[in-house]
Amino acid sequence: MMDKHYDAKASEAKWYPFWENNGCFHDEPDGRTPYSVVIPPPNVTGILHMGHALNQTIQDILVRWRRMQGRNTLWLPGTDHAGIATQNVVEKALKKEGKRRQDLGREAFVERVWEWKRQYGGTIVHQQRMLGNSTDWRRERFTFDDGCNRAVLKVFKQLFDEGLVYKGNYIVNWCPRCGTALANDEVEHEPNHGHFWYIRYPVVGSARGQSGEPYKDYVMVATTRPETLPGDTAVAVNPKDERYAHLLGKTVVLPLTGREIPVIADDYVDREFGTGIVKITPAHDPNDFLVGKRHNLAEINIMNGDGTMNELAGAKYAGMDRFKCREAIVADLEAGGFLDHIEDLDNQVGHCYRCHEVVESRLSKQWFVKMKPLAEPAIAAVKSGEVKFVPDRWSKIYYNWMENIQDWCISRQLWWGHRIPAYYLKNADSAGGVRGDRSPSVPEDLVFVAETAEEALAQAKAKTGNDALTLADLEQDPDVLDTWFSSWLWPFETLGWPEKTKDLDYYYPTADLVTAQDIIFFWVARMMMAGIHFMGRPPFKNIVIHGIVRAADGSKMSKSKGNSLDPLELINQYSADALRFSIALITSLDCDTKVNKEKFEIGRNFTTKIWNAARFMEMQEQALGNGEPARFDGRTAFDQAQSLSADDRHILVACDRACRKVNEILENYRIQDGALAVYDFFWTQICDWYVEYVKDSPNKSVSLAILRDVFWKALRLLHPYMPFVTEEVAHQLGYLKDGETIMRAEYPTGYTDEEKAKWGLTDGLYDFVEAKREAITALRALRAEYKVAPSTFVKVTLAVDADHEKSVASEIPSLKRAMRAESVEIVEAGRDLPMPSKITKFGTVYLSLEGLVDKAAESKRIAGELAKLAGFIKASEAKLANANFVAHAPQAVVDEAKRKLAENKDKVAQLEKLAKLFA
């Protein structure tokens, strides 16, 4: 006997370990068609949020569905080592102990991070289990585990050998106090009340003027950072700015230095801002850096790592703090007559998120991947249709980025991550290479890239001819690689690459990649490139992009705003099934998903409905079995029935249609439509309609057998969406024995043609029962209109066409029940009866009121109806009178229009007769 209430927590606690421990999530390569998906690995420091819930629900639905279809399925889980985030977490912990990472030293610090990972890194992996994810935990991976590490080193080495990895200058955010580079998201921009200094740069050749007019001919440059002036290597104007067109090609004198620099034209310059002339300092501003690259300008680094000026700033300023230097330079400009005036300016200035020091843009040497050669085949793979975006519009955004791709800076000044496998020969003669302050300055040809230090040593010996070199003569690059440098290998490094494993051979390429739009560039595009380059084939066939989960008002969810929902809390309150089903039902791939707590009641209520329907079936079966559960084998019981009633056949057709529809929908990744289709089948068709029929079925054992069959199909259809309740109910109702699981049950595909023929399942029959429902609804509506209580038994008359009379007559018993009718009488269509009526496809439904009607109210209502119909009929007639419509529109559309017109004309006739009665 099933409990009165479904205990979701108990069910989840029971079934998840059952599945996991019995290998239900695990397949080994075999002869079947594989279906493989890799999870977008969450940060190991992360905690589960609604975005994960959405992303993983979609994947689990697809994976569970394919698995039930009989595909050999792999959903590979794992986490991302998230260099910066993880290092910060551990550094924060250290800070509480009053230590910095430098106090521990590199090796000890990294060990400390590993320790943290072992202790806390399982949090999100644990939380994912709460969602019900059917990920194969036996194949769980980590982007920094040994295998991934090997893959990363091999890839770096290969790209280096291919000339696709190189070292080059790059502007980084630099905190002078911490002595480290910062990632963009570690820089906090704050409003600043600053100044705009207007400075005159004399045009070369212009004469020094008289009294107070230092130069007759100059360009006016406005800057917020005058201390960078000694690093200027050009001034720039907009190419479309006719005011300055005459300056192009000329050179100007850089004040205080006497150096001559060119005037260049670049689109970057905003004509409206400042004077429309910008000083270009490639070594100290990210935009100027790019301008400098475009125009081949020299990069003069005038600052030390600690924020003081170096000798390139000029002897006078060398060693001076940058802000002191600013004052000194402004004073000297003024003294030299170069300073025109000063304005106040409000702008944004970046600060270090940790020490709040003003961040400096600083030129440094970093490692890069040359992206263009990798991007081209990745573009082609999408253009050719080999890889598809779902929805397709994302391919445009992908092309846009790929076609304008910039080289990828992959080095990070961190300790937690894959250390760059580049080795430098110590004590080599410096060739003046500048690479931050902490790294060795060696000529490029004394850099050895190898997967191991030993191999690097061998290279060094060969290169220098010095056999006496030892490992101690080598120093490894101190930087680590960007976390994405491991993530972009995820679809094959997790399957064993670079080893040639069975898994790799069988599961690569994966089928679908499901992710949110925000990491198309960071991750998806790069995986495409890596997959094609290293595996020779794109890593997946379909890229399914879904929206972002937003708060009810459309804003981003954030903890600080307090508008975020915690999926774990929702699971606790409503159940994992409720969370999954609701999110699937309200999510469209085409747009962001707005959620509030109430939305999750849909799923919760549906769970309750399923449970209660199951209880109903159990009770009915027990009643029929005199207290013992009498379980009717779906097939044999109704196979042997002499004939099935219209309602029995109707639910079988509905079931068949639902099965086909859901499969087709899922083929097209329409997760939402699938949820709706199952929901509608279960609730509307089974519960609201068929169960009501079963209660009074004249052939109850057959009807119960049918219910048992469609219920089992419905549970399996639903399982990908609601894994726990479907498993529990399947066992409670005896569809499965102990030790079996619905996860491996066959996904329903509908009935065979043979079965349909045997049971008389036709579209016409389906429509007939739908028409009957319409008639019953019409009668209920008549009751409501005439305020006849539902408990009152009424007399009903049905006017039907002669050729339908027989089939309608056979439904009289069920009509009587559903209509709560004392009698249902059938008369020929066209009879003029003095009763309120409604016209339906089933025939005209008359409700006998036996003089209980308020005539005035009824007249009024009829008048309203007639007016409404008159409008429609007029429009309809006009349409059908249009020769063009009749000629061009499909026949079915024309026929339907004719049918509607006739039907509404009938309605008018009926109403007019009725109106006379009440007059």
Add this chain to the structure above:
RNA sequence: GGGCUAUUAGCUCAGUUGGUUAGAGCGCUUCCUUGACAUGGAAGAGGUCAGUAGUUCGAAUCUACUAUAGCCCACCA
């Protein structure tokens, strides 16, 4: 400034190549404690599909423009 998307019922959204009187859920109104379920059942109200013009026999659907909103990128020397 460059790119993308959206605008349909009070709210959140469907509406697949143009073709029935535009749908669902929630919310709202009225009625119903008949043993599966009040986390339920029944009936109902509510939309000139953002606006304008065009293409077409026919437009929520295609085109152009306008208005409004959002997202991504670049961001102010």
